[in-house]
Amino acid sequence: MILIILILIPLTAALLSGFSRNARISSAVTLAGAAAVCFLAFRAAFSVISAPGHVRAAMGGRIALHPLGTLILLLVAFVNMTAALFSAGYMNFGKSGGNRRYYLSFNLFAFSMLVVPLIPNPSIVWIAVELTTLFSVLLVGFEKTHEALEAAWKYIVLTLMGAAVALLGFLILYWAARQAGVTQFTWAGLTAAAPRFSPVLLKTAFVLILVGFGAKIGLVPLHTWLPDAHSQAPTPVCALLSGVETTAVLYVILRLLPIVNAVPGIHANTWLLVFGLISVGTAAFLLLQVRDYKRLFAFSTVEHMGIILAAAGLGGVSAHSAALLQLVGHAVTKSFCFYAAGSVLLLTGTRNIASVRGIIRKSPGTGVALLLGGLAIAGAPPFALFLSEFSILKAGFQQGNFPAAGLLLIFIAIAFFAIMNHISRMVFGTGKEECPVSGKTLPASCKATLIIAVIPVIVLGIYIPGLFHRLIMLAAAGM
Amino acid sequence: MSFFEHMSPFVGNLNALAGGLFIIAAFGIVAARQIRAGLRFFIFQSIFLAASAFLLGISTASIHLMAVAAINLISKVFLLPWLLGHLIPEKIYTRREITQAVSIPTSLIVALMLTIGAYFFSQPLLKAAALPAVLRINLPIGLAGILLGAYTLTVRREAVPQLLGLLSMENGAFFAGIAIAPDLPLIAELALAFDILILTFVVGVLTRSVEKKIGTTAVGSLTKLREEPHK
Numbered sequence: 001m002i003l004i005i006l007i008l009i010p011l012t013a014a015l016l017s018g019f020s021r022n023a024r025i026s027s028a029v030t031l032a033g034a035a036a037v038c039f040l041a042f043r044a045a046f047s048v049i050s051a052p053g054h055v056r057a058a059m060g061g062r063i064a065l066h067p068l069g070t071l072i073l074l075l076v077a078f079v080n081m082t083a084a085l086f087s088a089g090y091m092n093f094g095k096s097g098g099n100r101r102y103y104l105s106f107n108l109f110a111f112s113m114l115v116v117p118l119i120p121n122p123s124i125v126w127i128a129v130e131l132t133t134l135f136s137v138l139l140v141g142f143e144k145t146h147e148a149l150e151a152a153w154k155y156i157v158l159t160l161m162g163a164a165v166a167l168l169g170f171l172i173l174y175w176a177a178r179q180a181g182v183t184q185f186t187w188a189g190l191t192a193a194a195p196r197f198s199p200v201l202l203k204t205a206f207v208l209i210l211v212g213f214g215a216k217i218g219l220v221p222l223h224t225w226l227p228d229a230h231s232q233a234p235t236p237v238c239a240l241l242s243g244v245e246t247t248a249v250l251y252v253i254l255r256l257l258p259i260v261n262a263v264p265g266i267h268a269n270t271w272l273l274v275f276g277l278i279s280v281g282t283a284a285f286l287l288l289q290v291r292d293y294k295r296l297f298a299f300s301t302v303e304h305m306g307i308i309l310a311a312a313g314l315g316g317v318s319a320h321s322a323a324l325l326q327l328v329g330h331a332v333t334k335s336f337c338f339y340a341a342g343s344v345l346l347l348t349g350t351r352n353i354a355s356v357r358g359i360i361r362k363s364p365g366t367g368v369a370l371l372l373g374g375l376a377i378a379g380a381p382p383f384a385l386f387l388s389e390f391s392i393l394k395a396g397f398q399q400g401n402f403p404a405a406g407l408l409l410i411f412i413a414i415a416f417f418a419i420m421n422h423i424s425r426m427v428f429g430t431g432k433e434e435c436p437v438s439g440k441t442l443p444a445s446c447k448a449t450l451i452i453a454v455i456p457v458i459v460l461g462i463y464i465p466g467l468f469h470r471l472i473m474l475a476a477a478g479m
Numbered sequence: 480m481s482f483f484e485h486m487s488p489f490v491g492n493l494n495a496l497a498g499g500l501f502i503i504a505a506f507g508i509v510a511a512r513q514i515r516a517g518l519r520f521f522i523f524q525s526i527f528l529a530a531s532a533f534l535l536g537i538s539t540a541s542i543h544l545m546a547v548a549a550i551n552l553i554s555k556v557f558l559l560p561w562l563l564g565h566l567i568p569e570k571i572y573t574r575r576e577i578t579q580a581v582s583i584p585t586s587l588i589v590a591l592m593l594t595i596g597a598y599f600f601s602q603p604l605l606k607a608a609a610l611p612a613v614l615r616i617n618l619p620i621g622l623a624g625i626l627l628g629a630y631t632l633t634v635r636r637e638a639v640p641q642l643l644g645l646l647s648m649e650n651g652a653f654f655a656g657i658a659i660a661p662d663l664p665l666i667a668e669l670a671l672a673f674d675i676l677i678l679t680f681v682v683g684v685l686t687r688s689v690e691k692k693i694g695t696t697a698v699g700s701l702t703k704l705r706e707e708p709h710k
Contacts, residue, residue, distance in 0.1 A: 123667040127674055134677050141685060149689050150701040156682065157641060161629055164648035168625060171652060172604070174660035179608045185664075200607035228704045 014107035069117030089443025166212025235342025272313030279306030329384035374423030491613030566683030617658030624651020636699025
């Protein structure tokens with residue numbers, strides 16, 4: 001029952017905020033809905049951990065929540081809530097029509113992301129993933145500047161091209177399942193029957209889905225749209241796109257792993273490792289030469305998606321649990337980074353790294369937030385991503401996979417240097433002109449978001465709560 | 480697989496004909512100079528997709544596939560052009576595309592090679608899974624449809640032809656799908672049709688915004704966003 005209500009809340013919020021004439025009402029409805037979703041997601045997570053078999057189902061199995069899905073659900077719900085809170089202060093609407101459209105799309109986008117981990121039927125999951133693109137495109141182009149519209153167009157064309165390729169992949173997966181006599185086309189049904197699948201069909205399906213959805217998570221060389229879309233969208237949307245939309249799509253690829261790994265000769269792990277390392281490496285070098293700080297964080301998303309895929313490709317429970325920790329750490333940290341970047345943008349009005357210098361002297365709170373975000377996303381101790389990156393490298397070296405782990409270490413170090421080089425100059429540096437305009441102060445909702453969003457970034461680096469650790473281990477065991 | 484055993488050769492030939500016309504329509508989308516002509520080719524392609532689903536439905540006495548044919552016909556042949564007509568101003572349709580990245584004769588040759596490539600690529604798959612002879616053409620043709628759609632997307636610069644490229648990629652996936660995954664749940668088929676309408680709506684709205692803001696719908700020439708400094 002919780003699961004059904006969980007899906008209905010954003011739809012209701014979309015309707016209410018879409019029809020209301022008042023900007024405050026739309027914003028309040030969205031925020032209340034997001035908070036309720038977050039609360040219910042935590043309730044659902046507790047019940048999944050304690051349920052026998054660790055699965056919760058509703059509607060006769062048409063909706064089902066499994067540990068890995070639970071993790072994604074929690075992340076989507078949390079970031080959705082902080083993004084709704086940030087929107088309240090950040091989006092300064094000129095006219096009520098724009099406000100309606102923003103919150104309508106915002107809630108529909110949240111709905112599509114919440115559905116992905118809840119549906120056990122892969123063909124419907126494909127539709128949900130396609131909807132995440134369709135509902136977020138108008139948000140990316142929301143500011144209707146030349147750049148925003150260009151980013152939105154690139155986003156829709158490249159990701160939907162990928163989606164069509166992935167659709168063929170899913171149809172071939174269906175074909176393989178029918179050949180193997182599977183009657184239940186669900187993740188669980190497919191995993192159970194996987195050893196009987198035809199290797200050729202399964203491999204083709206896997207590669208098509210990896211490449212198709214790889215476009216959506218920004219795998220090099222299909223990443224070109226990502227820095228554009230993830231930097232041109234309004235900041236709360238950037239946090240959702242970079243923090244959790246990519247994570248939700250990555251989830252689909254991770255759900256395929258137990259199926260493809262059950263059949264010898266597919267070498268799924270090698271595919272993941274190679275794609276992952278190429279993405280990390282390319283992103284690390286691109287990070288060195290960015291000029292726009294929102295693009296900086298967008299490229300870092302490419303880097304982290306690559307790290308997670310590579311870690312998943314290393315195989316074994318220790319690498320898998322580290323990959324999931326990285327997934328969680330990335331979602332909470334990256335959304336926080338975008339809130340900090342959005343605050344800088346509100347204060348200075350420029351996205352150019354070179355024009356922002358010494359922000360900590362003008363606005364200590366924003367400066368500290370940006371510094372914390374930069375350190376955390378680059379993987380400095382004591383933050384969550386340091387812990388997970390360390391565990392991934394440890395797992396890699398312990399397995400004796402020195403080339404992969406060594407390359408990963410080098411790329412992570414380059415990315416660290418690149419990010420900190422830009423961020424430290426923005427925070428402490430002195431320039432000819434200090435921050436341009438600075439008469440403005442940050443809206444209260446943005447300050448509140450920064451405070452709420454930083455909590456998991458810090459806490460997860462020091463201490464992982466017992467139940468949460470249990471959830472990660474359960475999810476890793478199912479990969 | 481005895482599922483398709485009773486398919487008569489006559490229906491099989493008709494299905495092959497639908498497949499051939501489907502791919503010709505895809506070539507039409509690649510080559511059409513006028514935007515309206517491209518849209519017509521897309522509608523034809525959708526009709527042939529529905530025809531193939533209908534024929535496979537007859538031969539297997541599957542109400543399901545006939546419903547798929549009906550859903551495709553309603554959503555793509557009637558609702559989609561209607562929606563597009565409402566969203567996109569008339570003057571765009573009559574526009575001729577002058578600046579194509581690749582000349583049309585070259586495009587047709589590339590399209591032909593892609594089609595041949597699709598045929599060879601699908602052979603190992605067909606070998607791996609038993610599929611009745613009459614259904615075997617759906618996979619290579621569907622795959623060719625996807626490749627030709629992707630090619631259209633990369634060489635076209637106008638917004639509507641790019642949309643048609645996206646839609647024809649999905650048509651290609653469906654064309655293969657009716658043969659290899661004929662019993663996809665009906666809810667998925669309905670959701671897919673709905674999804675295509677949302678896609679058309681979103682692209683239509685975006686195209687309108689682009690035209691209003693930038694004054695052109697040649698989206699392929701938007702190149703402000705890149706790493707090098709500009710202005």
